[in-house]
Amino acid sequence: MYKMIVSDLDESLLRDDGSVSPRDIATIHKLRDEGVKFVPNTGRGFASVQPLLATIGTKDLAGQYVISYNGGAIVENKDNRIIVQHTLPLAVADQIYRLAMAEGDLCAHIYTFHHVYVANINEPERDYLENRGVDYIEFDGQDLSQFKDRNIAKVIFQHLDFGVRRRFYEKVEATVKAPLTVTYSSNRYVEFNPDAIDKGKAAIALGEQIGISKDEIIALGDNSNDLSMLQQVGLGVAVANGIPAVKHAAGLVLDATNNDDPVTELYEKVFKQD
Incomplete structure (x- = not known):
């Protein structure tokens, strides 16, 4: 059973206008209620994604996380506590x-x-x-x-x-x-x-911190900086607008683009019980 989803933001979770769809917000809340962590895994800094965390319901919560700077920092949302950080000289x-x-x-x-x-x-x-x-x-x-x-x-x-x-x-x-x-x-x-910093290594490192194995992690992405996480975790998922290399690396390619409720489709195909 999958216990954590790590998700790219731009062109993956976020629509072209920078928002998260209402359906995906509801699905992320449902995943949280079912014990599945939803972790943004982004090139952005953690300070800049605070409005997004408020939207998806994980802002300032203990036991909820963000991976920032393409894996350069792992942060617990409660008080923005930096767990791991890597610096460029x-x-x-x-x-x-x-x-x-x-x-x-x-x-x-x-x-x-x-x-x-x-x-x-x-x-x-x-x-x-x-x-x-x-x-x-x-x-x-x-x-x-x-x-x-x-x-x-x-x-x-x-x-x-x-x-x-x-x-x-x-x-x-x-x-x-x-x-x-x-x-x-x-x-x-x-x-x-x-050197040696990427979204995949960070996702696995976070999992090790909180008792989730790499096989219990799903990664959602669209571009080349997402390849490492799609290739290293249990299930890599590409949005329909992903680049060819991402679709080739993914175990699941969605019909949905970033504008078409991708997290909801992922939930229905992987988590929803008939």
Whole structure:
């Protein structure tokens, strides 16, 4: 029997307008009442998903959790207690950031464990962040020296052209010698996390903390940064709008897109008793 669902947010749980459908909210409440934990597993910071947790009914509850920064932090919702955190060395983050600023057309996001800082923002990205309800602080700097006293969880860079993102990744790979975990997400980001950090390892680590085996975990996702969790847990589930690699890795591909009550379909196919 499955005891925990870890779910990506953007383009998976969340509809295109950034909301969760009323049916899926009711289903998540039903799952909780049946003893199944519903854990957002997201690239976002845990501070930015508090309104979502309120919506799904797990905000500030003991024994309920969020996985943030693509696995960089595991947080218990009660008092936002950080159970596990991994940091990207400042020198590495700074080197990647400088390379991005030299490109001129990349929007940079610097994630500390409590805030998101955005540099070189463009209008499509401003609209996207506002649609998703992401609180951020704009800053203007050619380096990350202002972060010397703060822990950095990850750095990500936005451009709507995948070719641009891919070329930047290749530039970082050729220049930065430190090992990194690199993923693409939301058809707009290339993300740089500390080495050996991913959503799958974090889901399993959380399960070990609370007595749930990997075979008792379901993962729901749509994009390449979700592959690790779909491949490592008991059942990987892809939404219908998932990229081909995610659908190939999944044990179950839903008929529902992120706009069509995916959690409800998952519940009906996996949990509902005839």
